[in-house]
Amino acid sequence: MSSPESSAYENTEAAPHGGPRRTEWPLFEIFIRGQHGLSHRHVGSLHAPDAERAMQNARDVYTRRKEGVSIWVVEASKITASSPDDKGHMYDPADDKVYRHPTFFDIPEEVGTM
Amino acid sequence: MYAQMVKSTGEGVRSLDEMDPQERAFQERIDAGGKIEPKDWMPDGYRKTLVRQIGQHAHSEIVGQLPEGNWITRAPTLERKAILLAKVQDEAGHGLYLYCAAETLGVTRDQMTRDLLSGKMKYSSIFNYPTLTWADMGAVGWLVDGAAIMNQVPLQRTSYGPYARAMVRICKEESFHQRQGFDIMMKMARGTPEQKRMAQDALNRFWYPSLMMFGPSDADSVHSAQSMAWKIKMNSNDELRQKFVDLTAPQADYLGLTIPDENLKWNEEKGGYDFSEPDWDEFFDVLKGNGPCSVERLEDRNRAWDEGRWVREAMLAHADKKRAAKLAAE
Numbered sequence: 001m002s003s004p005e006s007s008a009y010e011n012t013e014a015a016p017h018g019g020p021r022r023t024e025w026p027l028f029e030i031f032i033r034g035q036h037g038l039s040h041r042h043v044g045s046l047h048a049p050d051a052e053r054a055m056q057n058a059r060d061v062y063t064r065r066k067e068g069v070s071i072w073v074v075e076a077s078k079i080t081a082s083s084p085d086d087k088g089h090m091y092d093p094a095d096d097k098v099y100r101h102p103t104f105f106d107i108p109e110e111v112g113t114m
Numbered sequence: 115m116y117a118q119m120v121k122s123t124g125e126g127v128r129s130l131d132e133m134d135p136q137e138r139a140f141q142e143r144i145d146a147g148g149k150i151e152p153k154d155w156m157p158d159g160y161r162k163t164l165v166r167q168i169g170q171h172a173h174s175e176i177v178g179q180l181p182e183g184n185w186i187t188r189a190p191t192l193e194r195k196a197i198l199l200a201k202v203q204d205e206a207g208h209g210l211y212l213y214c215a216a217e218t219l220g221v222t223r224d225q226m227t228r229d230l231l232s233g234k235m236k237y238s239s240i241f242n243y244p245t246l247t248w249a250d251m252g253a254v255g256w257l258v259d260g261a262a263i264m265n266q267v268p269l270q271r272t273s274y275g276p277y278a279r280a281m282v283r284i285c286k287e288e289s290f291h292q293r294q295g296f297d298i299m300m301k302m303a304r305g306t307p308e309q310k311r312m313a314q315d316a317l318n319r320f321w322y323p324s325l326m327m328f329g330p331s332d333a334d335s336v337h338s339a340q341s342m343a344w345k346i347k348m349n350s351n352d353e354l355r356q357k358f359v360d361l362t363a364p365q366a367d368y369l370g371l372t373i374p375d376e377n378l379k380w381n382e383e384k385g386g387y388d389f390s391e392p393d394w395d396e397f398f399d400v401l402k403g404n405g406p407c408s409v410e411r412l413e414d415r416n417r418a419w420d421e422g423r424w425v426r427e428a429m430l431a432h433a434d435k436k437r438a439a440k441l442a443a444e
């Protein structure tokens with residue numbers, strides 16, 4: 001996923017070109033449902049003045065070959081993402097609850113498929 | 115390639131033992147075939163090199179629309195016109211996939227655009243050559259997209275997640291590009307003597323510039339060595355160029371066209387063709403901005419940006435107005 005925070009990249013002396021103007025259009029993250037029955041999946045991002053326009057642009061940019069049956073657009077700044085450093089405490093509980101996985105239990109062969 | 119001569123840190127590749135624990139963990143993840151994602155820690159050099167490389171690649175896709183755009187209004191049939199239009203639209207899409215990958219590294223779209231328009235950031239040398247006849251649409255699809263594919267296919271495995279995923283999307287679309295180009299070449303090569311002459315002429319003009327796309331030999335480049343250690347470059351320039359020639363030479367034979375190189379010869383021993391190097395002085399000169407169309411290309415991009423400004427601003431103003439009206443209604 002694109003990083004929702006827009007950090008200033010160093011090395012950014014403005015070129016003389018163009019003069020002062022408003023900042024770029026906001027960034028939208030695009031999610032597409034590829035086929036009926038599947039969930040939406042992040043495919044990339046694009047800039048648009050608003051959500052409706054983002055939707056139209058997403059069609060042109062991400063579904064030129066019928067890649068999707070449904071599109072979600074979400075303004076990137078509205079997304080809260082976990083950070084990789086959280087990995088420990090976010091996922092730790094999963095480690096000591098191995099019984100959540102079916103393979104934890106030995107079922108006698110005589111019982112058959114379970 | 116689309117990103118030519120990308121400089122990395124310029125320092126030699128360091129061994130794992132020389133790295134601090136953080137960098138070592140990063141490098142070990144790459145060595146194990148893992149992916150680096152936007153929020154993961156990464157060395158500054160990795161980030162900067164990627165911004166340069168992905169940015170150059172994106173700019174190449176965008177500027178690369180111009181030589182082909184030149185023929186959209188003059189395509190010989192309505193079908194060819196529709197196909198070319200779809201191809202050029204794909205290239206715009208490729209530029210956007212790549213800009214969005216670069217943005218995950220913290221550079222803004224506006225900044226990249228500014229750096230392209232001011233000439234600070236480069237794009238591939240190939241797009242500074244003119245497209246003089248319809249046969250050039252064949253040669254560009256066949257050779258230029260063909261050369262791009264050589265480089266883009268391995269990059270699907272690159273270590274930076276968003277870049278790798280953008281490459282996967284791009285590669286899915288590229289084979290249409292190359293095939294439509296080859297289809298034009300077949301038609302021309304088997305057409306009237308005049309058409310065949312045009313096809314040969316297009317091959318003559320695009321052959322060496324296509325070989326230049328891979329960049330000069332980088333066997334001794336510290337930049338390339340570092341990029342390869344980071345898996346943001348997967349093959350050496352010579353390796354890819356050889357592969358391209360080996361694949362393309364028989365295709366030229368099939369077309370009944372002659373590659374403009376008298377040294378082109380199958381070498382049984384190495385299992386590949388021997389061939390002549392392009393003129394690297396010309397390459398460096400084009401890279402410096404002295405290509406036949408360099409000035410024109412940048413002027414065109416600048417004009418498009420300037421003339422599109424009122425549209426961008428009007429759309430933003432319209433969006434603001436709609437938002438305000440919606441708020442008032444609530």
Ligand SMILES: [Fe+2]
Pocket residue numbers: 175204205208284
């Ligand atoms: Fe492309």
Ligand SMILES: [Fe+2]
Pocket residue numbers: 175178205258259262
């Ligand atoms: Fe291309």
Ligand SMILES: [Fe+2]
Pocket residue numbers: 205259262288291
């Ligand atoms: Fe292409």
